[in-house]
Amino acid sequence: MNGKELRNGDLNQTVSLKEYKKGEQFNLSLHFSEVNTRHAGNFTCEAQNKYHKKERNIQVSITCPPMFSTLTTLPPRAEPGGNAILRCEVYGLDHQKIYLYHWQWKFQEVEIKKNTKYTIFYRHQPPKICQQSKYSTILQIKNVSNDDLGQYTCALQLSNTTLTEKNIPFYDFATDDRKHIFNLSSEVHSHEFVGLNTNAVYEVNLRAKNADGFGLWAKEQLTTTADVPGAFYGPCHSVLAVVLSFHGILPYQKLPNNWMHDSLPGVPDLNK
Numbered sequence: 001m002n003g004k005e006l007r008n009g010d011l012n013q014t015v016s017l018k019e020y021k022k023g024e025q026f027n028l029s030l031h032f033s034e035v036n037t038r039h040a041g042n043f044t045c046e047a048q049n050k051y052h053k054k055e056r057n058i059q060v061s062i063t064c065p066p067m068f069s070t071l072t073t074l075p076p077r078a079e080p081g082g083n084a085i086l087r088c089e090v091y092g093l094d095h096q097k098i099y100l101y102h103w104q105w106k107f108q109e110v111e112i113k114k115n116t117k118y119t120i121f122y123r124h125q126p127p128k129i130c131q132q133s134k135y136s137t138i139l140q141i142k143n144v145s146n147d148d149l150g151q152y153t154c155a156l157q158l159s160n161t162t163l164t165e166k167n168i169p170f171y172d173f174a175t176d177d178r179k180h181i182f183n184l185s186s187e188v189h190s191h192e193f194v195g196l197n198t199n200a201v202y203e204v205n206l207r208a209k210n211a212d213g214f215g216l217w218a219k220e221q222l223t224t225t226a227d228v229p230g231a232f233y234g235p236c237h238s239v240l241a242v243v244l245s246f247h248g249i250l251p252y253q254k255l256p257n258n259w260m261h262d263s264l265p266g267v268p269d270l271n272k
Helices: 096-100 260-261
Strands: 013-020 025-032 041-048 055-059 070-074 084-094 101-107 118-125 132-141 150-158 161-170 189-190 201-206 219-222 233-237 243-247
Touching: 025 161, 041 260, 070 150, 070 161, 084 101, 084 150, 084 161, 096 101, 096 132, 132 243, 161 189
Parallel strands: 189 243
Antiparallel strands: 013 025, 041 055, 070 084, 084 132, 101 150, 118 132, 150 161, 201 219, 233 243
């Protein structure tokens, strides 16, 4: 092919040799699988024996299937006062005519032009097989309000002919899940220590943990001034800003590895 010898398996093809005994004729054939544009070129077939050598050139061209443009859209998501993004993508365009295509955006059947309110972007992806390209456009709407709600249309045109178009409804604003407020009930956990010294200073460090991670440390110093120490109450904040209250006295020394697990039932051991 193009001056290079082909072997079995080259270019996803197989070579077979058939023998006709009576006529002493050989037929050589090439089989192509998964044909694409790289199989196009000049093929040369050679046959020879000790007396003669013959060859034949065969020009092979690859014709791609008919173009079928597939247009897809992504719906907008925006909050009041924010920016809305609308996107259209089309596949299967003829790469050789890419500069003859152009996009058109409409709002309520009126064409949209670039201005301080609207910004339009374009993107072209080079072809991979059969000179078919991907082409996309993005419409950005700034400072959206109720006046911007309605039906948008993106259309792909070749010269003055509309090849394909789709409507994009935009009738409601997006909901930001991050602003949801969860009402979680607080829980009270307690832990009791024995053998504490009187007239001693202890430091308490405690934090909560849940599936979202660790909360902030709650830190207090306690002084025992009686034979029976009084109860201590302090706040401990989880990562969801849910206040947990607890009471107990913790000595200012290394605690057993399971102290948090024992003091807060259902909470994983923080030392692991």
